[in-house]
Amino acid sequence: MSETHETSSQPVTGTARVKRGMAEMLKGGVIMDVVTAEQAKIAEDAGAVAVMALERVPADIRAQGGVSRMSDPDMIDSIIEAVSIPVMAKARIGHFVEAQVIQSLGVDYIDESEVLTPADYANHIDKWNFTVPFVCGATNLGEALRRITEGAAMIRSKGEAGTGDVSNAVTHMRTILGELRRLGSLCEDELYVAAKELQAPYDLVKEVAGTGKLPVVLFTAGGIATPADAAMMMQLGADGVFVGSGIFKSGNPAQRAAAIVKATTFFDDADVVADVSRGLGEAMVGINVDELPQAHRLSERGW
């Protein structure tokens, strides 16, 4: 990829290695959606590796409708002030000025997110132009590779945000990893057509066919509501977990947050997952993705 290897000894910011490296440090961790400084503090105390600052969690965006945009800078500032862990914030797909604003606030990672209303139905943000790194959603390998080509330094499988239904997260993670495995089984001369079918640049397709994995960290998102959900996604091959509405729309957010953190670390130990799942109270009220009209499915935004 376009990783640069300067030979000067001057410090260089915003390199691909620094951006992708930041995501490497989040691995095995849980990133939690928060809408207030108090929630951010609860998330940090529960062991979150980062918080995602946003105005409304996806479940409320879904319930209230309307155009959903970048959060108020005051609200983002208050969250940055409240915690010492990294703070992420969402920009609308294609809204490069929201991204410029978020970068100027000192946010550590930008999520160019389908959970907000897209600002551009043709183009995503040119993420190479920024010093701050970006995470983007993907439902399949081609989409992930297109986002990486645009400069995303981290990918999350989209799932279906704000539902508490993990099924789409599973589908998207299995699709991305399955397509990677399939790519690894192709002959070199079949990779040209594979690149055409994936609608991704040949060089990147060839690279991931060789390594068998994305060149960036792959988290999961969209519908994770329980410790068992998080552990399942980790067993399926996620590097870490985003939890949106699942925590602060539940009965006991602090306890559920800590439980999901523990289940993410000990994802392969059913005794631990059982133990942390006890007495958590009400999970968020779920919506079956199947019952959502096509037009209300957030994962179909972005392409």
Place this chain on the structure above:
Amino acid sequence: MSTSTGAGARPTIGVLALQGDVREHVASLRSLDVDVLTVRRPEELVRCQGLVLPGGESTTIHKLARAFGLFDPLRAAIGSGLPVFGTCAGMILLADRVEDATTDQETFGGLDVTVRRNAFGRQVDSFEEELHVAGVEGRVRAVFIRAPWVEEAGAGVETLARVEAGPASGRIVAVRQGSLMATSFHPEVGGDSRVHRLFLDLVRRA
């Protein structure tokens, strides 16, 4: 099974695997002549002749170590001389004193240093730079990600590297004391195992 059976045996090096860039450290160590073990439980810790504390979130790693009964055994192991190498969050966890810690944050300790968390700034200030590290030939491409620095080091602490250019020039970013070693940066990111080799010298001497 790898047990230490005296001179010449391959040492088993653990990587604390509660959270963070465990995979990169495992890969760096695998390229050297050691057995590598990921450590999440006390019974895994006792099998190690050396331990790496990876990059990650120090607050998260601390909480998980507490919750799963690893905190006190690890602190005791460091006290009784287990060689430990910490990078970034791992440096914070090895420091006796931390500036800008969260209110309930404890460290395993052992290194007589004061470390400042997120000392260089936020992620937009994260950077890479080529540095000289004492004991490593040539320069090391050092990757700093929301990194800490050593604000103060006790008399028994050896400085291995300092930032050489830019606004933070002169700051201490790699130290060694007894069987403990720590870097603010991530030698594990980018496939360079020379700094890990320096740590293995400590393990072999212990």
